Amino acid sequence: xxxxxxxxxxxxxxxxxxxxxxxxxSYLDRIKAEDGALNSFITVTxxxxxxQAQAADQRRAAGEAGPFTGLxxxxxxxxxxxxxxxxxxxxxxxxxxxxxxxxVIENFNRAGAVSLGKTNMDExxxxxxxxxxxxxxxxxxxxxxxxxxxxxxxxxxxxxxxLVPGATGTxxxxxxxxxxxxxxxxxxxxxxxxxxxxGMIAYASSLDQGGPMARTAEDNAIMLNVMAGFDxxxxxxxxxxxxxxxxxxNDSLKGLKIGLPKEYFSDEIDPQITAQVQAAIKEFEALGAxxxxxxxxxxxxxxxxxxxxxxxEASSNLSRFDGVRYGYRCNDPVDLEDMYKRSRGEGFxxxxxxxxxxGTYALSEGFYDAYYKKALQIRRLIQQDFVNVxxxxxxxxxxxxxxxxxxxxxxxxxxxxxxxxxxxxISLNLAGMPGMSIPCGFANGLPVGLQxxxxxxxxxxxxxxxxxxxxATDWHRQTPAR
Amino acid sequence: MSLDRTDVEKIAHLARLNIAEQDIQEYAExxxxxxxxxxxxxxxxxxxxxPMAHPMDAIQRLRIDEVSEGNxxxxxxxxxxxxxxxxxxxxxxxx
Numbered sequence: 092x093x094x095x096x097x098x099x100x101x102x103x104x105x106x107x108x109x110x111x112x113x114x115x116x117s118y119l120d121r122i123k124a125e126d127g128a129l130n131s132f133i134t135v136t137x138x139x140x141x142x143q144a145q146a147a148d149q150r151r152a153a154g155e156a157g158p159f160t161g162l163x164x165x166x167x168x169x170x171x172x173x174x175x176x177x178x179x180x181x182x183x184x185x186x187x188x189x190x191x192x193x194x195v196i197e198n199f200n201r202a203g204a205v206s207l208g209k210t211n212m213d214e215x216x217x218x219x220x221x222x223x224x225x226x227x228x229x230x231x232x233x234x235x236x237x238x239x240x241x242x243x244x245x246x247x248x249x250x251x252x253x254l255v256p257g258a259t260g261t262x263x264x265x266x267x268x269x270x271x272x273x274x275x276x277x278x279x280x281x282x283x284x285x286x287x288x289x290g291m292i293a294y295a296s297s298l299d300q301g302g303p304m305a306r307t308a309e310d311n312a313i314m315l316n317v318m319a320g321f322d323x324x325x326x327x328x329x330x331x332x333x334x335x336x337x338x339x340x341n342d343s344l345k346g347l348k349i350g351l352p353k354e355y356f357s358d359e360i361d362p363q364i365t366a367q368v369q370a371a372i373k374e375f376e377a378l379g380a381x382x383x384x385x386x387x388x389x390x391x392x393x394x395x396x397x398x399x400x401x402x403x404e405a406s407s408n409l410s411r412f413d414g415v416r417y418g419y420r421c422n423d424p425v426d427l428e429d430m431y432k433r434s435r436g437e438g439f440x441x442x443x444x445x446x447x448x449x450g451t452y453a454l455s456e457g458f459y460d461a462y463y464k465k466a467l468q469i470r471r472l473i474q475q476d477f478v479n480v481x482x483x484x485x486x487x488x489x490x491x492x493x494x495x496x497x498x499x500x501x502x503x504x505x506x507x508x509x510x511x512x513x514x515x516x517i518s519l520n521l522a523g524m525p526g527m528s529i530p531c532g533f534a535n536g537l538p539v540g541l542q543x544x545x546x547x548x549x550x551x552x553x554x555x556x557x558x559x560x561x562x563a564t565d566w567h568r569q570t571p572a573r
Numbered sequence: 574m575s576l577d578r579t580d581v582e583k584i585a586h587l588a589r590l591n592i593a594e595q596d597i598q599e600y601a602e603x604x605x606x607x608x609x610x611x612x613x614x615x616x617x618x619x620x621x622x623x624p625m626a627h628p629m630d631a632i633q634r635l636r637i638d639e640v641s642e643g644n645x646x647x648x649x650x651x652x653x654x655x656x657x658x659x660x661x662x663x664x665x666x667x668x
């Protein structure tokens with residue numbers, strides 16, 4: 092039962108092969124037995140999970156079950172969950188029991204989902220390895236000496252390790268796609284504005300986007316059906332009808348036009364990754380797609396622009412953590428300024444403080460034009476690159492990351508080296524378009540991710556292409572030794 | 574772009590962050606490296622490029638100015654570090 096996908100589990104529940112309570116208990120047992128090695132959960136909500144499962148079984152008995160009723164998932168600990176600690180991976184919110192639900196949580200509750208708990212993450216979603224978590228790093232199930240990627244590393248590790256069939260993530264510069272690639276699972280960053288940001292603790296508001304993570308593209312579609320939609324509580328939510336993402340999964344790929352950006356196939360990429368990605372693209376050709384080389388000439392500017400825009404927005408967003416209304420407060424402050432400075436100095440970790448300082452500097456008097464305005468202009472150049480290429484092709488493909496999972500501690504002393512791991516994912520957040528990572532092979536026993544990029548609101552297209560690839564291959568069915 | 578100790582202390586003050594004395598040098602180095610990275614932008618001429626704040630250039634959505642939330646003060650203050658009589662408590666500000 093625990094080896095099934097969400098789609099398979101939904102069938103099992105509908106056919107009465109097992110109840111949601113049985114299913115939920117099995118996952119809870121497995122988490123208890125095996126998460127010690129992975130550290131993929133920050134909080135396991137056993138009691139709530141079983142009561143949600145019971146409610147789901149009753150709902151099914153009453154004939155009122157929907158497609159997601161009774162399915163167990165987990166949520167990245169960035170989504171505010173009423174009555175449950177929502178830490179965002181930070182000491183700052185270690186004591187924060189959220190008084191309300193994020194819209195994404197509400198949507199899953201309404202669908203009758205069961206939440207097993209909250210998954211580990213880089214502190215405030217700032218990181219590419221999960222090592223900035225206050226709760227210690229989650230570990231990669233393929234090799235527990237390696238990072239699972241980040242920031243949604245706990246969600247990716249839990250899915251790859253078989254502790255949960257699906258989980259939510261968020262992606263500001265690659266935080267769904269990069270850990271999905273490093274852990275050998277499937278993850279989707281939707282178009283900016285497709286999934287509500289309400290109650291999703293803000294890092295860089297103009298880039299943040301929640302999305303699904305699971306083993307298969309079909310499971311991503313099932314989850315996105317629940318997550319996507321207009322939300323008046325999110326001022327940048329897009330008011331556009333949501334299709335049923337499962338209906339187009341089986342469309343033919345005949346005539347699909349794939350663009351391969353030459354900038355994504357340089358010599359600096361691990362040659363094994365390039366080889367696996369090229370083999371995957373051959374598979375798409377066998378499925379009827381055509382391929383052409385394209386160019387995204389401003390790609391190299393994405394990381395520089397991101398490391399102004401994201402820290403600038405973060406320095407503003409994180410100013411709310413001041414020790415006054417919620418979160419960490421230092422002991423015995425002598426005055427208000429001392430309370431602000433020590434609460435923030437003690438409550439935030441190193442990487443968060445670095446980014447707050449970069450952002451503060453970039454927005455400080457006299458530097459705004461040189462940094463923030465410049466970065467927003469570069470952002471438009473990057474967006475235009477994608478707009479131009481996606482006028483010619485349907486999907487852009489390339490590697491999700493330049494390297495497979497790296498060792499814990501390998502890049503922690505050099506922030507800039509860590510930032511470079513997101514070289515292929517960051518530009519998409521700047522452009523606001525959707526992207527996926529799907530497993531497409533292995534390099535030295537570690538998973539390799541293929542990235543698929545589509546135009547605004549092309550999630551159906553991406554999921555369709557990914558699903559067809561997964562019908563023809565079995566990379567997504569590989570699981571690490573238990 | 575290279576930042577020194579004084580710059581780091583000034584930025585930390587603006588951000589209201591207490592930074593330990595022995596960590597200042599490391600912050601100066603790391604922040605300088607990050608600024609070197611972002612300085613690649615300066616080589617590009619962007620004179621005629623409109624800054625992009627939103628992928629779809631959407632404007633802020635407005636709503637009718639009416640009460641949409643009930644009073645949840647007590648509920649929201651359950652997570653506050655210090656509260657008295659419905660007020661958030663902070664160290665004395667005015668003598």
